[in-house]
Amino acid sequence: MAVSFWNNLLQITKNRVLQQRGVSLYNYTHSYEEHVIKKKLKQFAGGSINLSKDGSGIGVLTLNNPRLMNAFTGTMMLELQEKVTELENWKEGKGLIIHGAENTFCSGSDLNIVKAVSLQDGVNMCVFIQNTLTRLMRLPLISVALVQGKAVGGGAELTTACDFRLMTPGSEIRFVHKLMGLVPGWGGATRLVQLIGSRNALKLLSGALKVDPERAVRLGLAEEILPSSDETGSLEEACTWLNQYTEGPADVIQAIKKVVIAGRELHLEAALREEKDIFGTVWGGPANVQALAQRAKHK
Numbered sequence: 001m002a003v004s005f006w007n008n009l010l011q012i013t014k015n016r017v018l019q020q021r022g023v024s025l026y027n028y029t030h031s032y033e034e035h036v037i038k039k040k041l042k043q044f045a046g047g048s049i050n051l052s053k054d055g056s057g058i059g060v061l062t063l064n065n066p067r068l069m070n071a072f073t074g075t076m077m078l079e080l081q082e083k084v085t086e087l088e089n090w091k092e093g094k095g096l097i098i099h100g101a102e103n104t105f106c107s108g109s110d111l112n113i114v115k116a117v118s119l120q121d122g123v124n125m126c127v128f129i130q131n132t133l134t135r136l137m138r139l140p141l142i143s144v145a146l147v148q149g150k151a152v153g154g155g156a157e158l159t160t161a162c163d164f165r166l167m168t169p170g171s172e173i174r175f176v177h178k179l180m181g182l183v184p185g186w187g188g189a190t191r192l193v194q195l196i197g198s199r200n201a202l203k204l205l206s207g208a209l210k211v212d213p214e215r216a217v218r219l220g221l222a223e224e225i226l227p228s229s230d231e232t233g234s235l236e237e238a239c240t241w242l243n244q245y246t247e248g249p250a251d252v253i254q255a256i257k258k259v260v261i262a263g264r265e266l267h268l269e270a271a272l273r274e275e276k277d278i279f280g281t282v283w284g285g286p287a288n289v290q291a292l293a294q295r296a297k298h299k
């Protein structure tokens with residue numbers, strides 16, 4: 001009885017800590033020191049991560065390294081962390097679309113890094129980006145990966161850190177890790193299992209299968225296949241798709257995403273408590289007061 005009480009308390013505390021923004025799963029006891037790996041990542045420069053935020057609360061994050069099919073260089077990993085921090089603090093934000101420049105999504109880690117770094121640095125880079133993608137997944141924004149062209153390796157992993165995936169005709173998601181003698185390390189395997197179940201995840205990873213849009217929809221990995229395959233058209237279509245979920249005040253949309261994160265990540269009792277706390281942030285708020293004053297009916 002006493003043991004289960006303490007275990008429960010430990011679990012709740014752990015979950016609370018993990019839910020806090022910017023808190024890493026790893027620290028120096030895991031031989032992980034963020035400032036050391038950041039210095040290393042600076043040595044692998046190239047490409048950029050661009051963020052544009054519009055007045056309606058939709059952000060567009062562009063992976064921009066088209067010469068290498070938008071592979072992640074070290075400086076892009078650093079920039080992604082900065083943009084995630086900016087998005088965590090975006091009070092007016094409601095939604096986020098992640099896409100790649102020049103009509104392809106992302107080919108994972110820059111292979112020049114993979115070739116150059118030691119085992120310890122490789123693992124620490126993996127920790128760095130896993131932390132960033134965990135924070136991305138927990139953003140209080142509704143996020144969409146717009147998959148055009150190819151999402152390969154770490155690029156496939158990145159798609160799983162978004163709430164939804166929309167694919168254009170002819171695009172493909174492929175976990176090629178096995179062919180590289182690797183397994184996912186950016187959190188992609190864990191998230192894939194949560195998204196499509198362990199049997200399907202095992203098939204995609206062990207077969208390094210090419211997942212076309214039709215298969216992705218069948219597996220529940222993608223929501224929809226967009227009609228356009230051109231860059232501008234598909235971005236507009238992704239925005240329109242997202243708008244149906246982001247209509248309304250930012251504080252309410254953010255609260256909705258937060259209760260879903262709590263339900264997904266916490267044990268039942270902790271999730272219920274968290275839900276109550278989040279409820280308390282919108283009760284009596286402007287949107288609530290206005291809806292009551294208008295005697296809103298929902299026919």
Ligand SMILES: CCCC(=O)SCCNC(=O)CCNC(=O)[C@H](O)C(C)(C)COP(=O)(O)OP(=O)(O)OC[C@H]1O[C@@H](n2cnc3c(N)ncnc32)[C@H](O)[C@@H]1OP(=O)(O)O
Nearest residue numbers: 067068069071107108109110111112152153154184185186
């Ligand atoms: C835990 C992290 C795991 C990882 O992410 S490990 C990395 C996994 N990714 C890969 O192995 C991708 C290797 N690349 C490919 O398979 C193909 O390039 C890919 C993405 C299917 C695209 O094929 P194509 O459309 O035919 O284009 P292509 O091969 O001509 O590529 C254009 C140029 O981009 C380069 N490129 C593509 N992905 C890269 C990468 N990840 N790192 C470094 N360079 C990369 C490619 O070498 C080519 O350059 P070049 O024209 O030969 O000089």
